[in-house]
Amino acid sequence: MLVPIRYNLRYLVVRWKSTCLTAATFGMVVATFVITMSLAEGINRALTKTGHPLNVVILRSGAQSEAQSEILKQQYEIVRNAPGIARDARGEPLAPPEVITLVNKPRLDGKTSNILIRGVDPQVYTMRPALKIVEGRALMPGMREVIVARAVSQRFQGFGLGDQPRLGRGTFTVVGLFEAEGTAYESEVWGDVREVMQEFDRANYSSVVARAIDRDAIGRIREYMDSDPRLKLKAKDEVEYYAEQTKTARPVQAFASFLAMTMAIGACFAGMNTMYANVANRVREIGTLRILGFTPTAVLASFLLESVCLALIGGALGCVMALPINGLATGTTNFDSFSEVLFYFTITPSLMMKGMLFAAIMGLAGGFPPAWSASKQPVLAALRQV
Amino acid sequence: MTLRRFIWKNALRNKRRTGLTMLSIGFSLFLLMALLTFMEQLLNPVSDADSALRLIVAPATSIADILPLAYRDKIKRVPGVEHVSTLQWFNGIYKDPNYLFANFAVDPKEIFNIYTEQIISPEEKAAFIGDRTACVASTKLAERYQWKVGDRIVLQGTIFPVDLDLLLVGTFYDPLSQESMYFHFDYLNEAMGNPAISGAFSVKARDMASVPVIEQTIDEMFRNSPNETKTETEKAFVLGFVAMLGNIQTIIGSVASVVVFTMLLVAVSTMAMTVRERMREVAILKTIGFSRQTILILVVGEAMFISLVGVVLGVGMGESLRLVDLTGITQGFITRFEPALTTYAAVIGSGLAIGLLSGFLPAWQAVNLTITHAMRRLD
Numbered sequence: 001m002l003v004p005i006r007y008n009l010r011y012l013v014v015r016w017k018s019t020c021l022t023a024a025t026f027g028m029v030v031a032t033f034v035i036t037m038s039l040a041e042g043i044n045r046a047l048t049k050t051g052h053p054l055n056v057v058i059l060r061s062g063a064q065s066e067a068q069s070e071i072l073k074q075q076y077e078i079v080r081n082a083p084g085i086a087r088d089a090r091g092e093p094l095a096p097p098e099v100i101t102l103v104n105k106p107r108l109d110g111k112t113s114n115i116l117i118r119g120v121d122p123q124v125y126t127m128r129p130a131l132k133i134v135e136g137r138a139l140m141p142g143m144r145e146v147i148v149a150r151a152v153s154q155r156f157q158g159f160g161l162g163d164q165p166r167l168g169r170g171t172f173t174v175v176g177l178f179e180a181e182g183t184a185y186e187s188e189v190w191g192d193v194r195e196v197m198q199e200f201d202r203a204n205y206s207s208v209v210a211r212a213i214d215r216d217a218i219g220r221i222r223e224y225m226d227s228d229p230r231l232k233l234k235a236k237d238e239v240e241y242y243a244e245q246t247k248t249a250r251p252v253q254a255f256a257s258f259l260a261m262t263m264a265i266g267a268c269f270a271g272m273n274t275m276y277a278n279v280a281n282r283v284r285e286i287g288t289l290r291i292l293g294f295t296p297t298a299v300l301a302s303f304l305l306e307s308v309c310l311a312l313i314g315g316a317l318g319c320v321m322a323l324p325i326n327g328l329a330t331g332t333t334n335f336d337s338f339s340e341v342l343f344y345f346t347i348t349p350s351l352m353m354k355g356m357l358f359a360a361i362m363g364l365a366g367g368f369p370p371a372w373s374a375s376k377q378p379v380l381a382a383l384r385q386v
Numbered sequence: 387m388t389l390r391r392f393i394w395k396n397a398l399r400n401k402r403r404t405g406l407t408m409l410s411i412g413f414s415l416f417l418l419m420a421l422l423t424f425m426e427q428l429l430n431p432v433s434d435a436d437s438a439l440r441l442i443v444a445p446a447t448s449i450a451d452i453l454p455l456a457y458r459d460k461i462k463r464v465p466g467v468e469h470v471s472t473l474q475w476f477n478g479i480y481k482d483p484n485y486l487f488a489n490f491a492v493d494p495k496e497i498f499n500i501y502t503e504q505i506i507s508p509e510e511k512a513a514f515i516g517d518r519t520a521c522v523a524s525t526k527l528a529e530r531y532q533w534k535v536g537d538r539i540v541l542q543g544t545i546f547p548v549d550l551d552l553l554l555v556g557t558f559y560d561p562l563s564q565e566s567m568y569f570h571f572d573y574l575n576e577a578m579g580n581p582a583i584s585g586a587f588s589v590k591a592r593d594m595a596s597v598p599v600i601e602q603t604i605d606e607m608f609r610n611s612p613n614e615t616k617t618e619t620e621k622a623f624v625l626g627f628v629a630m631l632g633n634i635q636t637i638i639g640s641v642a643s644v645v646v647f648t649m650l651l652v653a654v655s656t657m658a659m660t661v662r663e664r665m666r667e668v669a670i671l672k673t674i675g676f677s678r679q680t681i682l683i684l685v686v687g688e689a690m691f692i693s694l695v696g697v698v699l700g701v702g703m704g705e706s707l708r709l710v711d712l713t714g715i716t717q718g719f720i721t722r723f724e725p726a727l728t729t730y731a732a733v734i735g736s737g738l739a740i741g742l743l744s745g746f747l748p749a750w751q752a753v754n755l756t757i758t759h760a761m762r763r764l765d
């Protein structure tokens with residue numbers, strides 16, 4: 001027979017002042033945890049959404065990212081004719097070459113950061129369908145012009161529609177702004193591949209992105225690259241390629257864990273204090289419960305539950321406090337490509353659940369010792385207490 | 387019964403509560419200390435007298451670009467320049483692709499004249515200069531991989547399509563305890579088929595006065611050439627990298643203030659509990675003629691005592707972070723834990739402020755209750 005939970009909840013209401021203070025403490029911890037984790041979540045989301053399940057990124061075998069890779073022009077002919085690559089409407093292989101370079105430009109906040117410039121072939125829009133022009137127009141091949149991710153134009157100086165940023169040796173005109181469903185392309189500037197190579201003095205491509213006929217063909221393309229010793233190239237599943245880059249978020253996650261753990265320990269002690277005081281104030285009530293026939297275990301469960309409820313109220317408060325940050329944009333550097341990657345603080349339902357779970361664990365840890373001492377109270381002595 | 391003894395007795399009345407409060411304040415102050423130290427070390431890279439004399443010449447466009455090797459001699463002739471070395475970030479992988487350490491292609495004759503605080507024995511330096519495939523590692527890096535002099539180390543190229551087979555001929559001591567490695571620029575250049583390009587150059591100025599002049603002269607010299615340069619002090623260059631991480635200052639700063647505020651909540655609620663329990667005592671003290679001030683001092687004194695112990699605990703835990711390998715955890719962004727004086731001041735100050743406030747608020751309520759009211763309060 002368990003003690004009715006109404007008893008605990010009503011007590012929390014009667015003691016609303018101390019309930020509020022303790023809940024606020026737990027709330028702060030949960031809010032901090034949710035906010036820092038939403039940073040990591042945002043970085044991961046920007047990168048994991050980016051890959052297309054049938055795309056293959058072809059790089060030089062030692063390179064860790066497109067930015068480090070180089071594919072010679074004579075290699076490109078061999079690459080695009082690899083088995084397993086899909087064809088476009090004109091019967092050409094869907095395997096556009098790309099060149100990746102960086103420019104160091106001032107942000108609006110005055111600090112400089114690297115923007116990734118991607119030189120693309122017209123086939124790229126088939127390869128990366130997430131891209132949508134939202135202002136201005138698309139790129140014209142063979143023109144010295146660029147399209148800029150809207151987020152980049154809002155974060156960096158001189159990348160608005162009609163601006164003429166200096167990229168490499170020449171200036172390019174911004175003819176369009178695009179969005180790309182929150183993928184990593186939203187941190188990039190795209191121009192025509194041959195124009196970019198010319199202005200940045202590049203003799204070769206950086207990478208080739210190829211569309212496989214189906215999932216099985218990805219393996220065939222990979223084997224073909226590995227088997228040809230002339231090439232020294234490797235093919236990577238595009239989804240995996242971007243998933244690997246999420247290690248950028250690892251320091252943030254480590255920081256969030258350290259922060260949350262340390263704060264949680266501090267909050268547990270505070271919660272323990274409150275619960276101990278709650279138990280001490282109810283010596284007679286506990287005695288009464290026991291006389292009514294509730295077992296020590298039921299008393300233990302009742303007080304544990306009360307502590308968890310208290311923590312969950314705090315957890316809910318924390319989630320609510322964290323919510324306004326959802327969707328705020330910020331940037332960090334992807335240390336694989338060495339360029340700025342923009343992301344949005346992302347609070348998912350599962351992250352909130354984690355926050356609540358975290359609160360519940362704090363409630364259990366902080367509530368157990370006081371609940372234990374409550375259940376161990378000698379009955380008669382308790383009743384005699386004034 | 388002196389005042390001090392009274393405070394002491396009161397604090398120990400409920401040992402468990404006092405202990406728990408001390409611990410929660412201790413943990414929060416430890417967190418504050420860690421946060422402030424991390425921020426300090428990221429935003430103020432250590433600068434000894436020598437590092438202020440160092441400049442980095444990098445491509446103006448971005449680090450993805452290169453500079454012609456011929457720039458080295460031109461920079462060397464700039465008035466005020468004492469030493470120049472190539473500085474090519476190789477980004478080589480040793481066994482584990484997920485653990486990167488700094489490995490640079492440099493001019494072995496010059497590099498230790500520029501980084502004078504990195505100490506190497508004359509014999510090992512001579513051995514380094516004498517062998518084209520030689521490399522030297524910082525003691526911390528050699529420790530991590532248990533390398534010994536005479537070991538062959540293969541670095542896999544990532545940016546460069548070559549692997550380098552290197553011979554470890556010595557180790558150098560780095561006061562910043564960074565993990566880094568140097569090898570011959572000429573060896574890399576040869577392996578690449580002599581493109582004669584370097585990602586950057588490291589420059590040592592003769593004196594502080596020449597630093598701004600050198601910055602301007604070098605950038606002026608290469609302006610409107612195909613490879614323009616951006617010359618900045620080493621500190622500015624490092625801060626540029628930190629800025630790339632994102633808005634660290636805001637994030638850490640706001641978290642630190644949340645931590646302090648939470649701590650205050652905890653302390654206030656605990657002290658309020660304590661005072662509530664003693665309302666009748668406060669009334670009795672007033673009845674037998676204790677002044678309001680004395681009673682305030684009693685309660686505030688107790689709160690101060692608790693938070694001071696918290697300060698000691700927090701700083702103690704913070705100091706123990708000196709023993710942790712932070713390099714591995716933070717990917718080399720933070721290599722040591724050395725709190726600045728301002729950090730100590732902030733931590734101790736927060737502790738004291740929390741003691742004052744948390745004691746004063748409930749005490750003020752208590753002394754302002756009329757005696758009869760307080761007597762009637764049951765709690």
